[in-house]
Amino acid sequence: MTLTYPMPEGMPVRAQWPRLLLACPPESVRALARRLCEQHAVQDIQLPQSGLALLKLRDSAQGEAYYPGEVPLAVARVRVTSADGTLSEGAAQLLDDRASLARAIAVIDAVLAGQLPGHEAALPVLAAGQARLSEQKAQRQALLATTRVDFSLLGTTEEDDDE
Amino acid sequence: MGYVAIKGGGRAIEGSHAAVEALRTAEGDAGAPLSLSAIEHQLRLLTSRVVSEGGLYHPRLAALAIKQMQGDTLEAAFALRAYRSTKPRLLEMPVQDTSKMRLIRRISSAFKDIPGGQMLGPTYDYALRLMRLDLADESPEAFRSVASRFMQQRPGADLPDTFPKVLDALRADGLLPPLATRAQDAFDITREPLVFPVPRSAALATMARAETGSLLAIAYSNMRGYGDVHPTIAELRVGYLPVMLPHPVTGELIEAGEVLMTECEVVAMYESDDNDGPPVFTLGYGACFGHNEVKAIAMAILDRALQKGMRDGPSNPSEDPEFVLLHVDGVDSMGFASHYKMPHYVTFQSDMDRLRTTQSKATQSTVTATQGVKA
Known part of the structure; x- marks a missing residue:
């Protein structure tokens, strides 16, 4: 059976794992998954596959759903069994076309979710992903912060502001 | 007159591929191949245009x-569209919320x-649209x-x-x-043909993949007077939309x-x-993959124009769904223009035959008429 364990304090929640792992260099994620695969029995529940998905949005004028185009998608789902027989299921759905990367992340997802032996090795990888995302966020915030318009300088009276 | 095989076509075509390369x-030795990363980042607006017009958000490809x-x-x-046609569609996605976009730009003219x-x-x-000469030898x-x-x-x-x-x-x-x-x-x-009348979602999807210049040209006709949208940009935003999918195990x-994405509401x-x-x-609403503000604005104007055309009937080309939606796709229109380069030897031979026959008849009638006058 698949068990859900309480996560250690300070560990990112499961919903963030794929994003954090995607932010890491792919070779580090694959290397971690390879080590975990050597440690546990891994069975594919859904074969790793890459393809597409239609992006679905709702327009903000009339609330109508529409498709602006497609995105690449790689999916994988695995069941990991540790030496003591503990089972854990993991999966990954990534906006990416590398099915092998999706499988690697699915393996890590399973090991982390079940806190199977070796899951500690994933924590620094998640932290590295977090650091990269923080850096990315800082870059994007810099684009906003340096270009924020201060309209209070444009005029001192309401008449000026109306122009 | 029938089709005829020629000897050197295959070799000429192979030669043309080699010539392009x-x-x-x-x-030569003085050059260096362009890296995909350099194109993606340094020509980011060009990449944006291609992901949008290709209908596939894959900046690297x-x-x-x-x-x-x-x-x-x-x-x-x-x-890019040819590539997408080779890939399977893996899942149906829930509706994504563009208010969650991680913005890098937002303005309003309202x-x-x-x-x-x-x-x-x-x-x-x-x-200033002045050349930055320092970039020439950066x-x-x-x-x-x-x-x-x-x-x-x-x-x-x-x-x-x-x-x-x-x-x-x-x-x-x-x-509002x-x-x-x-x-x-x-x-x-991508799965159903446009058979008019089409729902608005078909119009939005078609315009989101449209060729920027085509969309702009028709929207510009509306702006200049062949229409009456008179838009004010409530908001123009550029940012990264997080795509949320249910986890297959936990849901x-x-x-x-x-x-x-770029999104615009007028x-x-x-x-x-x-x-x-x-x-x-x-x-009016416009949105497209990548950073392409002119396209999003043009789409929003045309969306508003088409709403009027769908409701009251078109008064201008930009309000006519069939006119707009069947003429803004870059791959469609480029394909039609390019097909004229293909051999039309048989049809043109037929045109020449008809012209010669018509010329001959015209000459005969002139001769007959001249002889009649003389007689």
Whole structure:
């Protein structure tokens, strides 16, 4: 059976794992998954596959759903069994076309979710992903912060502001 | 007259492929191949255009297509669409919320004090269109230092990732109709042909993949007078949309990745409410993959124009769904124009035969008429 364990304090929640792992260099994620695969029995529940998905949005004028185009998608789902027989299921759905990367992340997802032996090795990888995302966020915030318009300088009276 | 096989066609075509490659690499020892990363980042607006017109958000493959097609956006979009046609569709996605976009730019020409403030972000709007000659011989060292210097000089501000939409404020003031969530499923233009009349979702999907110049040209006709949208940009935003998919094991929504998008809402002339309520502004909506503001604005104007055409019948080309939607696709129109380069020897031979026959008859009638006059 698949068990859900309480996560250690300070560990990112499961919903963030794929994003954090995607932010890491792919070779580090694959290397971690390879080590975990050597440690546990891994069975594919859904074969790793890459393809597409239609992006679905709702327009903000009339609330109508529409498709602006497609995105690449790689999916994988695995069941990991540790030496003591503990089972854990993991999966990954990534906006990416590398099915092998999706499988690697699915393996890590399973090991982390079940806190199977070796899951500690994933924590620094998640932290590295977090650091990269923080850096990315800082870059994007810099684009906003340096270009924020201060309209209070444009005029001192309401008449000026109306122009 | 029938089709005839010729000897050297295959070799000539192979030779043309080699000739194209020879020109791509003509710099020889003095050149260096373009990296996909350089195209994706340094030609980011070109990459944006190709992901949008190709209908597939894959910036790296778009960069490859740009490299392969030597900068031809129509051919690059064609290559991206050809690639997508080889891939299976894996899942049905839930509706994504564009108010969650992680913005890098947001402006409004309707209000200066929009909730959250206006941030110009990366834009050429206020740049002088003078050539920057220093870029002509930019050193790698100078190039590499720009981004890090920008980060060092940034003001310390803790800004949110997302911002409220300007339309929400207008709605709260009763100036816009309430946003209804329509149950009708979206039209998939990749699987179904456009048979008119088409739902608005088909129009939005077609325009989101449209060729930028085509969309702009028809929207421009409306702006210049062949239409009456008179838009004001309520909000133009550029940012990264997090795409949320349910985790296959837990069912919880998780972020599968993000998509750079441009979104625009224009406010147009107000109209009376159909249900005897007070008059409210009308809206047009535009959005596309990548950073392409002119396309999003043009799409929003055309969306508003098409709404009028669908409701009251078109008064101008830009209000006619069939005219607009069948003429804005770059791959379609490029294909039709390019097909004229294909051999038309048989049809043209037939044209010549008919012309000669007509000329001969005309000559005979002239001779007969002249003889009649003499007689």
